[in-house]
Amino acid sequence: MLKELFLGGKKELEVVDKMKKHMGFLCSACTTLKAAIENWDKELISSVSDLEREGDIVRREIFSNIYEGAFLPFLRPNICRFVEIVDNALDVTKDAAIEYTDLELDEETKDDCARIADISAKMCEMLLAAIETLSGRADLREKSLAIRIYEKKVDEIEFDLLKRLRTKEIKNFWEGKALSDFIHDLTSISDLIEDASDYLQIINISLR
């Protein structure tokens, strides 16, 4: 009983575990997308959609736990916002995966996209580690900084990629739109992970 009183309540621990699970789905989705791009394996796309669906279920469970009284009301909006951002990242990963099925990429573009997906996967792992630190004493700042550095790298790759793509000939409007949407969604994943990391930092410092 004393442990429950002073070491974090059952409901709160449950929410943190589910946040990790939710984040784990995003990690798997990004890793799967990276593998799909690297190996031209379009069969993997359905697994990304499955992961997104599973993520939705966990998101609903988290909201339900919070509604039932987990965490002080002072913290609840930021926790919900964090979960929503991670869920958006999952949605965008799924969209990118679906858009990828219709694309024919040249080798150089494919390599750049795979690099972006790889960095996103690493950012996810870093964010997952950051959630773990919520229940420990470790400092979140290092992880937030690493996430920001990764995001900057994605921006640089995106900038070069778009510059190069503008010189390429596009056969028709829909081919161009599909490529543009795919790159936009692929690079949005890292933006969203960075936003989620910022919210995690706000949650962490709001009680200190």
Add this chain to the structure above:
Amino acid sequence: MQPIPIIASVLIALSVGSNDTSNALGICIGCRIISFRRAVILFGVFVLIGILLQGRKVMKTVGKDIVEMDLRILGISLLVSAILIIISNWRRLPVSTHQVIIGSLTGSGTALGADVNYGSLFEIFLSWALSPLAAFFASIMLYRAMEKTLSKLPFLQIERIIRVLLLASGIIIAYTTGANELATILGPIIHAGLIDETWAFLGGSFLVFLGAVLLSNRIIETIGSGITALDPYSGFAAQFGAGCCVFLFTSLGMPISTTYCIIGGITGIGVLKGTGTVSVNLLKKIALSWILAPALAFLTCFTIIRTLI
């Protein structure tokens, strides 16, 4: 004449219930740590424990030490007090039950030429001035101590500790509401021999509980968010600082206001965070009622007795 003090005490006990649940558990309810229903039950239980364990000293100060009691003093004082307290609650002003009751008793006693103990009265005035100041500084010290100790712990642990502490501070205030506030109401009628002590304790606590159930929503808004925006850290420091002060003054037998101690505590935290966060207008309004409440109670009782008797 005999039923009048009893009826007036019933009305005041109901008002204390409506006014002081917000002092005790308003922050916990505001932070949704505890539901309103559970909060009022907890409040009622600790009010009863408070009066049973520590209420007698304050009861003696109010009921025996200030003024030589007679039925006319008692009837008019408590009736006027009840009316003033109900009007203040209606106007959503946190008013001190003690100030009104003591102002009324002194006013009636003076008008009737009864023996008023000015030494005791001076001690009470001093307690009224010192208690919010003590709560102001206690809350600041507590906040600083929390910042230094709690902030080093893991996030989840801090969250849990704050929850437990907020509830504990609410319970302390509920306890002192019984030991101090309810004792002030019951002191005069028990010492005048109008009611048996045990029945007064049980009935008084029940009426306070009933007031909390039926009427407390209105003042919770003013206390919880009207003076300065409260986060759980500030809420605990303000409430616990105030609770400790009331506890200390109760042990000395001084009838002091929990409401004003909490206001002192909340203001302390507001000042610590930056004076901009404290609503000066609301504080002015409260300060005015701090002076006006006992003065008005004194003058009303004095005038009524001089006119009618």
